[in-house]
Amino acid sequence: MKGGLHMEQSKRTALYDTHKKYNGNIVDFAGFELPLYYESILEEHNAVRNNAGMFDVSHMGEVTVKGEEAENYIQNLVTNDISVITDNGVMYTLMCYEDGGVVDDLLVYKYNTTDYLLVINASNIEKDYNWMVEQKGSFDVDLENISDDVAEVALQGPKAQEILQKLTDTDLQTITFFRFNENVLVNNNKCIVSRTGYTGEDGFEIYTSLDNIVNIWEAIMEAGKDEGLKPAGLGCRDTLRFEVALPLYGNEIDKDITPLEASLGYFIKLDTDFIGKDVLVKQKEQGLSRKLVGIELLGKGIARHGYDILSPDGDKIGVITTGYQSPSVGKTVALGLIDIDYTKMGTDVSVKIRKKQVPAKVVSKKFYKKNYSK
Missing domain, CATH: 3.30.1360.120 (Probable tRNA modification gtpase trme; domain 1)
Structure with a gap:
């Protein structure tokens, strides 16, 4: 109810x-x-x-996709090019709505071209599964939500x-x-x-x-x-x-934020066909009006999710998506979605924390270097 x-x-x-x-x-x-x-x-x-x-x-969600057209079905559903995954490979990608907003980000596990496992976010399991079923159309695939x-x-x-x-x-x-x-x-x-x-x-x-x-x-x-x-x-x-600037659904990406705005262009292959592609192509051609950046606070306070980002003149130019006192870097930093005119490194901005405007500047959003095994 x-x-x-x-x-x-x-x-x-x-x-x-x-x-x-x-x-x-x-x-x-x-x-x-x-x-x-x-x-x-x-x-x-x-x-x-x-x-x-x-x-x-x-709590993460898992959906199996099996059938003769499993690869084509998933390719239509996601922004990345899954045809390049070899058997037993994993790929990070996103699902978009027709308007380019994000349904979810996910991992695609490939057993072979007729058998895949999709791992989705806990908060989106029902919504994602319903969306996947809706997009089945005439594709010869069987979907099963095995999350539980x-x-x-x-x-x-x-x-x-x-x-x-x-x-x-x-x-x-x-x-x-x-x-x-x-x-x-x-x-x-x-x-x-x-x-x-x-x-x-x-x-x-x-x-x-x-x-x-x-x-x-x-x-x-x-x-x-x-x-x-x-x-x-x-x-x-x-x-x-x-x-390490990995996005969280509901913060850096959601139905009102496109993957391009979230600086996830690397995971969008515009030479493949997928739901929402037309909007993303257009957005790329016309240029973004806003984008995700890193922000370092120069004054006291922590920039929490939802706090306003202001221009030097005090106009609202964006919003904080995530912010912390970073344990590994020892600085107070945040990720924020801001107007494209203010996204250049070193640009002075401020963050509204309660009633105060705390000075800040635009920095690289990779606050800490990843240490993956190659």
């Missing part, structure tokens, strides 16, 4: 009791009860940057491989960046393991059945106890992805 009369019951992942055991501070996120942190956001952030952290990401049957953890950080290798006979060196292996035994539990993540560090995402996930979590925590591994919550998941 709409109108707030009926609150849906929050969902719990198969690791809920485990989070309690590890003293997780549980919050509601996208309708799931998940830990914001265990010890502290800062401790967990630093663990991922320096050693390793493990996240419960079972899949559990997933992300092991991230420079020591991720060393820790996970203790629990499997599969040589993890063979799973290179943005590749996966569907037959990895982790502590004797069958898993899909991909070398992907959302932190800017090397690491793995491990998918398995609900029955196996607690065993896998505990085995990984045990294997990493001397390597500085910590359980990590949603709090540092956000600070980590933000420092």
Whole structure:
């Protein structure tokens, strides 16, 4: 029921009791009860940057796409060119509406040209799946939303491989960046393991059945106890992805922001045909009116999501999408969507924090250098 009369019951992942055991501070996120942190956001952030952290990401959505025309169907749905993915490859891409706004960003896992797995954002599962079904048209494909049957953890950080290798006979060196292996035994539990993540560090995402996930979590925590591994919550998941300018749906991208405005042009291949392409072609030809940039605050305060960005004259020229005191960089920085005239590096702007205008300047949005395994 709409109108707030009926609150849906929050969902719990198969690791809920485990989070309690590890003293997780549980919050509601996208309708799931998940830990914001265990010890502290800062401790967990630093663990991922320096050693390793493990996240419960079972709330993510998974949709299988199978059939003779699976490749053509997905190609029509997404902005990137999935024809170049080889078997057991993964690709980051976006789905757009006809008007160029973003339905969601997602990962495409390719088993072969007739069998794919799409991994989507927790807050968008129902909306995305309905959209995918609507776009089926006459394509010969079968779609299935298997989100409720899949559990997933992300092991991230420079020591991720060393820790996970203790629990499997599969040589993890063979799973290179943005590749996966569907037959990895982790502590004797069958898993899909991909070398992907959302932190800017090397690491793995491990998918398995609900029955196996607690065993896998505990085995990984045990294997990493001397390597500085910590359980990590949603709090540092956000600070980590933000420092390397990875977008979050609802912040840097949404139905009213195009991928070009979000500076995600690299993932848009305009020589392929997909929903929303015409608008993006036009936007590119005409030039953008606004774009996502990095902003460094020069005064006190933190630029939170939704705060106004002002010109030196005090006119509103944009909005903050995400902002933090960056743990790894030691500066107060933000991502913001601003008028194109103010996007040049070094441009002076200000951010309205409560009633004060705090001086700031436009900087590179890559606040921290990614450390992926090549």
